[in-house]
Amino acid sequence: MDHAEVLLIGGRAGVGKTTVGWEVSARLREAQVAHAVIDGDFMGAIHPAPPGDPHRAGITERNLAAVWGNYAALGHRRLVYTNTVSVLDEAAPMFRRAMGDGVRLVRVLLTATDETAERRLAGRELGSELEHETRSSARKARLLEERAPEGVVRVVTDGRSVIDIAAELVTVTGWADSGAGGAPATG
Structure with a gap:
């Protein structure tokens, strides 16, 4: 494989992106499929935002290019990337x-009801951010529903195990069908 492939896992806060991303990684490891994992939330996690980059898109792109460059130099061609809005058309150029x-780009939008997302956030947010995250999650769910392009695979997470969801995503990529293809170079 001479080109890169990326599984973009998007969705509102509390939908399970990070957990599913790590389970996808576990399933790919089990199938001996070479890949890398990046939680996109960490690519722009600085405060305050850089001058002229209020949404941190520039620093996110620079960090993604640097980290991916390191993985690609090792021979990797597949990436599992989690981030709320990564499935939107405006993210593709990055x-x-x-x-x-x-x-x-293999785009998957994880979905969950408000009740499910709120319950998951309440179990995760142990500090001062619960109320903010809950409001933001509902707003992002509406935005993603309105703006996710045709061809984005929507996967409902309510009442499903992370193992089941991850298996569905691995199937969507087709990566396990190709075996260890894309394995990094050795030596």
Whole structure:
């Protein structure tokens, strides 16, 4: 495989993106499929935002390009990337610039009801951010529903195990079907 492929896992806060991403990684490891994992939330996690970059898109792209460059130098061609809005059309150019024009984007939008997301957030947010995260999650769910492009695979997470959801995502990528293809170079 000479081009990069990225599984973009998007969705509102509390939908299970990070947990599912790590379970996808576990399933790919089990199938001996070479890959890397990046939690996109960490690519722009600085405060305050850089001057001229209020949404941190520039620093996120630079960090993604740097980290992916390191993985690609080791021979990796597949990436599991989690981030709320990564599945939207406006994110695609960032991945093409950071990973190469030929990158294949596999976009999956995880969904959950308000009740499910609120319950998960209440179990996760142990500090002062619960109320903010709950409001933001509902707002992002509406935004994603309105703006996710055609072709984005929607996967409901309510009442499902992370193992089941991850298996569905691995199937969507087709990566396990190709075996260990894309394995990094050795030596």
